[in-house]
Amino acid sequence: xxxxxxxxxxxxxxxxxxxxxxxxxxxxxxxxxxxxxxxxxxxxxxxxxxxxxxxxxxxxxxxxxxxxxxxxxxxxxxxxxxxxxxxxxxxxxxxxxxxxxxxxxxxxxxxxxxxxxxxxxxxxxxxxxxxxxxxxxxxxxxxxxxxxxxxxxxxxxxxxxxxxxxxxxxxxxxxxxxxxxxxxxxxxxxxxxxxxxxxxxxxxxxxxxxxxxxxxxx
Amino acid sequence: xxxxxxxxxxxxxxxxxxxxxxxxxxxxxxxxxxxxxxxxxxxxxxxxxxxxxxxxxxxxxxxxxxxxxxxxxxxxxxxxxxxxxxxxxxxxxxxxxxxxxxxxxxxxxxxxxxxxxxxxxxxxxxxxxxxxxxxxxxxxxxxxxxxxxxxxxxxxxxxxxxxxxxxxxxxxxxxxxxxxxxxxxxxxxxxxxxxxxxxxxxxxxxxxxxxxxxxxxxxxxxxxxxxxxxxxxxxxxxxxxxxxxxxxxxxxxxxxxxxxxxxxxxxxxxxxxxxxxxxxxxxxxxxxxxxxxxxxxxxxxxxxxxxxxxxxxxxxxxxxxxxxxxxxxxxxxxxxxxxxxxxxxxxxxxxxxxxxxxxxxxxxxxxxxxxxxxxxxxxxxxxxxxxxxxxxxxxxxxxxxxxxxxxxxxxxxxxxxxxxxxxxxxxxxxxxxxxxxxxxxxxxxxxxxxxxxxxxxxxxxxxxxxxxxxxxxxxxxxxxxxxxxxxxxxxxxxxxxxxxxxxxxxxxxxxxxxxxxxxxxxxxxxxxxxxxxxxxxxxxxxxxxxxxxxxxxxxxxxxxxxxxxxxxxxxxxxxxxxx
Numbered sequence: 001x002x003x004x005x006x007x008x009x010x011x012x013x014x015x016x017x018x019x020x021x022x023x024x025x026x027x028x029x030x031x032x033x034x035x036x037x038x039x040x041x042x043x044x045x046x047x048x049x050x051x052x053x054x055x056x057x058x059x060x061x062x063x064x065x066x067x068x069x070x071x072x073x074x075x076x077x078x079x080x081x082x083x084x085x086x087x088x089x090x091x092x093x094x095x096x097x098x099x100x101x102x103x104x105x106x107x108x109x110x111x112x113x114x115x116x117x118x119x120x121x122x123x124x125x126x127x128x129x130x131x132x133x134x135x136x137x138x139x140x141x142x143x144x145x146x147x148x149x150x151x152x153x154x155x156x157x158x159x160x161x162x163x164x165x166x167x168x169x170x171x172x173x174x175x176x177x178x179x180x181x182x183x184x185x186x187x188x189x190x191x192x193x194x195x196x197x198x199x200x201x202x203x204x205x206x207x208x209x210x211x212x213x214x215x216x217x218x
Numbered sequence: 219x220x221x222x223x224x225x226x227x228x229x230x231x232x233x234x235x236x237x238x239x240x241x242x243x244x245x246x247x248x249x250x251x252x253x254x255x256x257x258x259x260x261x262x263x264x265x266x267x268x269x270x271x272x273x274x275x276x277x278x279x280x281x282x283x284x285x286x287x288x289x290x291x292x293x294x295x296x297x298x299x300x301x302x303x304x305x306x307x308x309x310x311x312x313x314x315x316x317x318x319x320x321x322x323x324x325x326x327x328x329x330x331x332x333x334x335x336x337x338x339x340x341x342x343x344x345x346x347x348x349x350x351x352x353x354x355x356x357x358x359x360x361x362x363x364x365x366x367x368x369x370x371x372x373x374x375x376x377x378x379x380x381x382x383x384x385x386x387x388x389x390x391x392x393x394x395x396x397x398x399x400x401x402x403x404x405x406x407x408x409x410x411x412x413x414x415x416x417x418x419x420x421x422x423x424x425x426x427x428x429x430x431x432x433x434x435x436x437x438x439x440x441x442x443x444x445x446x447x448x449x450x451x452x453x454x455x456x457x458x459x460x461x462x463x464x465x466x467x468x469x470x471x472x473x474x475x476x477x478x479x480x481x482x483x484x485x486x487x488x489x490x491x492x493x494x495x496x497x498x499x500x501x502x503x504x505x506x507x508x509x510x511x512x513x514x515x516x517x518x519x520x521x522x523x524x525x526x527x528x529x530x531x532x533x534x535x536x537x538x539x540x541x542x543x544x545x546x547x548x549x550x551x552x553x554x555x556x557x558x559x560x561x562x563x564x565x566x567x568x569x570x571x572x573x574x575x576x577x578x579x580x581x582x583x584x585x586x587x588x589x590x591x592x593x594x595x596x597x598x599x600x601x602x603x604x605x606x607x608x609x610x611x612x613x614x615x616x617x618x619x620x621x622x623x624x625x626x627x628x629x630x631x632x633x634x635x636x637x638x639x640x641x642x643x644x645x646x647x648x649x650x651x652x653x654x655x656x657x658x659x660x661x662x663x664x665x666x667x668x669x670x671x672x673x674x675x676x677x678x679x680x681x682x683x684x685x686x687x688x689x690x691x692x693x694x695x696x697x698x699x700x701x702x703x704x705x706x707x708x709x710x711x712x713x714x715x716x717x718x719x720x721x722x723x724x725x726x727x728x729x730x731x732x733x734x735x736x737x738x739x740x741x742x743x744x745x746x747x748x749x750x751x752x753x754x755x756x757x758x759x760x761x762x763x764x765x766x767x768x769x770x771x772x773x774x775x776x777x778x779x780x781x782x783x784x785x786x787x788x789x790x791x792x793x794x795x796x797x
Contacts (some may be wrong), residue, residue: 012682039355039358039366050359084542084546093363093416093419094415094419098417
C-alpha cells in the first residue's frame, strides 16, 4: 500500500475492501520533499503537535537533488489521520511534495550505537558470539570501553540492547529512521514539473476514488 | 528618498540599480504592489521604516492606530471590503505579539494580509535583547507564510513573495520580520519585480474536467439538490459565475456567514443562512437533500453540527481551491479542486436549466414556520424592551441593504448576520472562524478605508466594544466615518444564553457593566446618542446615518433575549430548535 498525494495513478492504491479508510493504527512513513528553509522544520513539526500526534522518528537529510531537502517522519496513526496530516504538510508554501507509506512499501534502516565496558567484552567469549549474531561492528576500541554499531530494523537494534544490558551497557543511542521508497523513481521528474509555471497533471486523490467504491467510473 | 516608478519597474537585470536603504526599498515595493493604506504603530525596532515613511506620506496613507490588535483588525477590514491585501506595520516584541490574535483570525478566515514587524538588530537575535521576541516561531501556526529578513538585499524578494502568497490560492496572512540593521542598511536596489511563481507553491490545483462532468451528472439527476456557499465565492471574485450557476440550475442556495452577500439577500434562490443560528429550512433540509454542492466553504463545526448525522443521505460535491479541505470534515463523493471562478462556469455549462419548484417550496414552508415562531417577534415586537433584531430591521429600511455591516462576536453578530440585508458582495464583515470579540470597531475603520464610497455600520455588543474601544482614537485622528451601533443588553449575551439553556441559568460572570458610551465617544469628539425607547429608534438611526462624520448610537435592548433557531452543540442540524 503506498500513497502519493496528487499522484497520477490514483487507482493503484490497494485498500482493504469494505474497510473504512480510517482502519487500524499502524506505523506510517511520511516522506516530505522541501526547499531548504530555516523554520520549516518547526512549521512541519507543529502540524503533528497541534493534533497531539507523537513523532516516533524524524530525520532530515539532503535528497537526490541538490538544494532539495528530504524529511523522513514516522508516526503511528490511522491512515485517515495520516492523509489529513500529509495534506496539511503539503499545503505549506515551502513543501514540494508529501508521500506516505506503510513499512511494507519502503526499505528502511536505523542505526544504533552501544558503549560497553571493554573488560567484559575481553573476558566473556559469549559476548563476542552475541555481537557476531547481532551483526554488531566495533567502531571504537579503547582500554576502558568499546563502541559497537548496528544498523537495521527496530527489533534488531532493540534486541542488542537486551543482549548487552547484562554486561553493563553504559550508553545507547539510536538514529532516526531513514527510508527509501520501493516504487519511487526519484524526484527529478517531479521537480521539473514544479519548475513549470503551469501546474502539471497532478491529481489530488480522494477516498471514494481510491477505494474503488467510485460513484462514477473514471 | 524616492525612486520614480518607471525606474523601479525597469527589468532588474538591465538596471544599474540605485542605492537605497532597506526601509525605502520596502516602501517602494509596497507602492509597486498598489498599496495605498497602511495600518500601524511605530516603536523602537521599526523606527527606520517609519523614518523612511516620513518621505512617503503623500503616497502611502498611514493610519496610526491605538493598539496593534486594532491595526491588524483594521487591515482585515480593509482587505475584506476592498478585496486587496491589507498591510500592517508593528514594532518588535509587544508590538508583534499584539498582532497574534489578528493573524489567527485572518488565517482561519483566509484574509490576505502582509504584516511587517520590526525586529532587533541581527547581532542581538537570541540574546533576550530589549523588545526581542521570537516572532517567527510565535506566528508560525497562525500565518500562511512568514520570513525573517536580516539583510536589506533580501527585502525586494521577501516582499514580492509575501504579496504573492497572501493573495493567491486560498488567501491568508503573511508576516515579514525585518531586523533593524536590514532596515538601515544601504544596498543596491535594482528594482522590484512582483512574484508570480514559487516552485514549491501551487496556489491553484489543476482543473480536471472529468470531475466537473461527474458533478454535472449528479446535479442533473438530482431531485433535491442543495447548494452551500462560503467565502470562497467572494475570495475568488466569482459572484457573477456563482449567480449564473445558481440561476441556471435553479437550485436553492444557503450561505455560511462569511459567504453572505455573494448573491443578494432577497434573491429568490437564496434560502438563508447555515449553521448553529442559521435559518430553519437550510439546516433541516441539509438532512433531506440528495445532492449537496459545497462551494468555497469548509464545513466548519458551527455549520455541520454533529458530523456523523450530517447529510448522510446526500452525495457530496465539494468545490474548493484548497485540496486539504476536501474530505477534511465531510467525505466528498465528487471533489472539484480549483478556483471556483474557473470551475463554476464549466459546471454551469454542463448543468441543465431547471426549476426545482416543489423542493424550493419546502424551504419556503420552513421559512414560514420560522417567521411565525421566531422572526416576527424578533423583528416586529410591539411591546416590551427593544430587540436586537428590530434595530437591524430598521437599519435595513434606511440603508436598503447597501451598507457594509461589520459585526463583532456574540448574539448581536448572529442577529446581524441573520437579519441584515446585503445587496452587494463584500458587505458583511465579521470574525467568523476565530470569533474574535473586539474585531468590529477596528475592522469597520479598515473597511471604510477599503470602500470609501460605502456607508460602514459597525454593530457591536456592549462586551466586545469594551475590548477595542481605544480605536475611537483612531477614528478621531483619521477622521474616518464609521457608524457605530452598540446593542447593549448589559450581559455577555451569548455566554449567558448558553448558561440559561445548558447550565441551569447559573449566570457565571456574564453580568457586565459598561461606562457611559456616549460620554466616552464625546471624549473622543465623536457624536453619540443613547436610546431606550422604541419610538426613538427609527429617528435615531436616521440621525446616525445622516450625521456628517462618525456617530455612536447606543441602543438598550432586552436583557435576556435568546438567539433562535439554534442547533445545540452535539446535535444534528436537523435537530435545530425554534425555541
